[in-house]
Amino acid sequence: MDSPSARRDLVRAREALDNGAFVPAAGHLATALTHAPTLPEIHELLSRLAARAGGALELFPAEPHAPAGRLAARAHLLAAAGRPEEALPLLATASGHAPELDWAGVPWVGDPALGARIEPGLLARTVMRLCTAVGDPAPAATVTPLRPYLTVVRHALAAHGEHGMLLGAGSALARRLGEVRLAVEWAGRGAKAQPSKLGEIWLGYAFRSAGRMPEALAALRRAVAYDPEDLSVYADVAATLADLGRLDEALRWTELALERDPAFDCVVHTAHRLRYRADGDVRHLVGLADFLRDHPDDAHEHTDLEECCRNTPWLGGLPPGTPLPAGRAPVNAEPSADALHRLQRVAGPVWPHPPGAYDRALGLVLVEPWELLALLAHPETARADQQNGLEVWACLGLLHHGAEEPWPESSRRRLLLGLLDGEVDRVTQAALFALVTYAWVDPAARDDIAAVVTARLTETASGPNARAVAELALAAPGLDRPTRELAAATIRVPATPRQRGRGRSLLRWRRD
Template identity: 65%
Template sequence: MDDPRRSADRDLEQARAALERGEVHHAADHLAGAIAHAPTLPEIHELLSRLAAREDGGLELFPLEQHAFVGTVVARAHLLAAAGRPEDGLPLLAAASGHTPGVDWAGVPWVSDPDLGARMDPGLLARIVMQLCTAVGDPAPEAGQAALRPYLTLVRHAVEAHPEHALLLGAGSALARRLGEAPQAVQWAARGARLRPSKLAEIWLGYAYRTAGRIPESLAALRRAVMYDPDDLSVYADIAGTLADHGRMDDALAWIDRALAKNPDDDCAVHTGHRLRYRADGDLAHLVRLADFQRDHIDDTHEHTDLAECCADQPWLSRVPSAPDTPPDPEREPFVAGAPSPAAVERLRRVAHPLWPSPPAAYDAALGLVLVEPEDLLALVAAPPEAPDDEVGRALAAHDPALWSRCAQVWACLGLLHHGTEEPWAESSRRRLLVELATGGLDRITEAALFALVTYAWVDPSARTDVATLVAGRLDEAAATAGLAWSIAHLALATPDMAPAVRERATAIIKAEENYTGPLIPRQRRRVAGRLRRWLSGR
């Protein structure tokens, strides 16, 4: 939690003292800590050079073990470079960059030295770059791109030395487009595709053209990739996604249908298909079917974010909405006695957050609350604790003070779902408790309990009819309650298998309240909430 430079200086001072005492292993430990805080600090590298001057080069002081500390890995990489083996150190440095891309692990002279690009085996460098690209995202987060640019400089030097190595050109193109260098990405990918035509070369070229905004050329390259391998349905999904992003939804869905006709269980085709169909008609059933597919196919070929993308920024699908405050219902009967334990409060504070990727993801995230007794969870619902004194808690206090207590109630209700899971839903204690909370009044507890019930309907198809009936009933009863009706209407829209007539009624309630221009102007609250969401999601 301290300033990184101060922490690095403290570790560096202890490393020097240990070295003066001849305690080289302690010195190495502190040096690894220092480099983790300030990886390019010259004083650290000066001390590393003293260890490199040892007869063994200091390598045994920084062993590679399972779950090695990142500072140890980076220090070993630098010692390998100092020993004349930079090609052995680079994979370690790249692994650190893949672990934390925003840290300037590679901002050291030996990585950007033109001699390294010339001496490294271009195939090895290409594989290192491909692994790095997989780890840093596409595109790489803007805030972390500067820390990755030394690798792009290295690739440029390597391409100058090996201008006809097609794999290096393709991998370099993938890195360049992740760092916003679209013209360079196109140039390298096009040269690689000419030198050694292949499916992978055309995919790299198609992605480079897409990043550069040259959509016809991108689609042409991806179609050529399909000709190389008609059974790689991930390329069909890429073509469909590109078409959809540029207003050609019918063509996009045609490509998805072609892919699903070949293999209805292909994960890329299924994820993309449900995402695009949801974009086309807004029917929640597509997302529910996607969640069901994810639950039944936990060994997909790679991680997909389609469900989270579709749920993003939608009330209850990905966040606790900021609606006009609803006071506690004076008619609600007290349902707990006593206060929650300090341990329960602490566990809730560690879990509760106003954002989540999707309802199934919220259900999974609440699993940690299985260690909190139901009585404590109910006490947390009845009397939410103060917000934690951390970055998120302070942001909530500044932008939307009421949102924390709503979050706490939501997550406490989600925690109830993880108790008594061996009981059949219809007769379970978790259902009984949540239904009592959802129907015991009309207030913020109502919406928190209803969201937990809706979340359970996402993860257990057998509960969907029951939950849809409960939510529809509460929507009717809350229709005249300003603020709460808007929130419960959004809950109805987030409920699997909700009847079309109820969805239409919920949509009408939302439009009516959002068009209201009375003292509590919803649009003003949404602007405040929007700023808060952008801050939270950008952390």
């Protein structure tokens, strides 16, 4: 791997070393490693620095939050000094910081002697920390750079025999890297060598990755038997039951866990996701969004809300199909080029979930409200082939202006309701989505916005673009059951088109 940036840092490091400036030389070498971790010239110059600076370890201190390049440099120096077992955890930390880089693609990591020298428990802990850092599954670009760590595990197992923790940790890494057969083999051996709750969890996860759901369920049930108080395993059992099509049983497991701790994050996420899967009611996802807002410091990141919203109209992005007609703007003015640029930079057809869309639009607080309104009729916005939902993002931007104002009397409410008055087009659709989004992030506004959505749905239910409003209604919090049923029926049964005049039924909701 070569890199112009690495070459520049290498030149600077060589100049500094020739001048006896060891600290600057070390800094340039550490930076060069972040661009090309396996470039031979960097390692050669690192060896020269070590020879001239008494090993040079003090030039690369392993402080908390040390940069990855510095950690890697120290690791290579330790390995060269005959201490590779001390070096590997540092190199793994560097891989955790930037797993797409080939930090471990160096000869000393692949040497079988390292596996024999490193203590199996230390290697297991190192691999577990690496697993936490790289994600599950690991992104495709990181798989090849991380495979050398599997090689170290193989060598260690060959040298030390059946070590339960190492087999389990190795299985977790193998699973993340797509080595499913190896993950099952190692987890099975680990659970047999050292029976434990964690061993059964690793085995259950490996079986899940292999699609062997009944065996996964059996392993996870054994994990619960080891420790009935670990509610996170209840969530795993519930998810596995759901994948087996046993949704009622799955929900009972979440209810049992929530009776013990109503705020246990893993179970709360799983319960809301499975309830939504059971009946498709958006209130479960809104409840999950509320939980996320009220518990920002959960132990680890969950993706249940994003996964449930993905590919669902308005929950995870713009609906597919032929776009509605372009709408009108209430402001007859020319927005600045900077305003258009900011809108285009934020806009896009996909978002993780409505609160995520709201957060993404925060940058539009730098665009004046009148410009956001003017952008609704800008030629770039009105183009028929415009697929980034510029109108949607302009209306979301309005939500961030006057945010300190109480919702019922706020200017943002007044502006959005003003945009909503008229035929169903891209502007009225965007304004309604902005209102729906605000209902997701502000529980106090839900009843008011539910009433607006209900009125709009009722007004348009038999019109030519009724489906566009019905899809938005199904994404709205707080709608009563008859309204949700009307929206669902509107989507299932195509409406008979007929001409309608400009709608006025929403005017009673406006508070100018």
